[in-house]
Amino acid sequence: MxxxxxxxxxxxxxxxxxxxxxxxxxxxxxxxxxxxxxxxxxxxxxxxxxxxxxxxxxxxxxxxxxxGPVLRRGAVQQSSVAALREIALPHLRRLVDALGETANVLVLAGHDVRFVATVECDRVLRVGDRTGRALPAHLASGGKALLAMLEPDELAAVLAPLEEDESAALERDLRTIRRRGFAVNDQATEAGLTAVGVAIPAADGTAGAALSVAAPTARCSRDRVPIWAAALGETAAAIAHELADTAHPAG
CATH class of the missing domain: 1.10.10.10 (Winged helix-like DNA-binding domain superfamily/Winged helix DNA-binding domain)
Structure with a gap:
């Protein structure tokens, strides 16, 4: 971290x-x-x-x-990321109002996930704005939710640099994520921070995006995780639907 x-x-x-x-x-x-x-x-x-x-x-x-030329080497989906951010922000604000914690949208970029938008909650003790930051995908909640959706050869490329025991643990975690539909980062990227993440269903022009809710670990009790996950899932589906409508307007 x-x-x-x-x-x-x-x-x-x-x-x-x-x-x-x-x-x-x-x-x-x-x-x-x-x-x-x-x-x-x-x-x-x-x-x-x-x-x-x-x-x-x-x-x-x-x-x-x-x-410029330097940034065009390995740039991530520009037009789709801009559209994703614009569409996601109102949904993130409603998510923050409902859950009272900070919410993020992030995209997969190689072995990392990069935060493209954050809406902070208004609590004094809160997780701050992560916009522009990158975290290892195999540690972040949104990153793990996205890794769980990769094809076997794509996942193998991500697992390759990891130690054997870390890779095996991640594969077990990904199986659980596929079964329940959400991922948890319990202080893996930062002490005292817990996050729950879900993948946004792929829409035309936008894939490899996820949502997360992040909070101080002291406020993240076990019974709150399913509530956050359900709210994230509904929000992710709404964002995907709106992205699809934008790509294929009615009429």
């Missing part, structure tokens, strides 16, 4: 988050970039200029900024 360093330089952190968003979501205007990262428009303009200089971004004819 990688924690934010206490010595983090704000401008560097903002630039890296901005580069990640360009790779995940594709082209955006300066004002949109500023709003997404939580910085001023002038700061966003300077950071984007630096990213262009270093080939992490490029300015398009319509004056938006898109991912």
């Amino acid at each position: 990688k924690n934010r360093p206490t010595y983090a330089v704000g401008s560097v952190d903002s630039a890296l988050l901005l580069a990640t968003l360009l790779q995940q979501e594709g082209p955006m205007r300066v004002t949109d970039a500023a709003a997404r990262v939580g910085i001023s428009v002038s700061t966003a303009h300077r950071l984007l200029g630096t990213l262009v200089y270093r080939d992490f971004a490029e300015q398009l004819p319509d004056r938006r900024y898109g991912p």
Whole structure:
């Protein structure tokens, strides 16, 4: 688990988050970039200029900024991630209102899962915004929910770097996840944090996405897990339905 360093330089952190968003979501205007990262428009303009200089971004004819040559190596589904985020956010807000804990949407990116949107709950003690962060898929709840849906050859590629005992334990866990339909991360990525995750059913143009609810472990009793899982499953189905409707509008 990688924690934010206490010595983090704000401008560097903002630039890296901005580069990640360009790779995940594709082209955006300066004002949109500023709003997404939580910085001023002038700061966003300077950071984007630096990213262009270093080939992490490029300015398009319509004056938006898109991912540059560096980020296009192994970029994840840009258009579908942007659509996923836009559609998922209202559903995440309703999920947070219902459960009182932080909710996330994330996508599979190689051996990792990357968070593309977070809605925080308003409790003083809460799990914070994970947008732009990456975690090992075999440890995160949403990641394990997605691994459970992979074809055998795809899963084998993920398991290959793991130690034999870790791989065997994960395979047992994935069998349980397939049976019950949700995954649990009990402090595997961060001490004191428990999360429940489900995969979002594949829709046209969007696959390999998941939802999770994360909370301080002290508030995560065993009887709450099925309640969270049921709410996540309903939300995931609603998001998939809306994604399908967007891809194939009526009429």
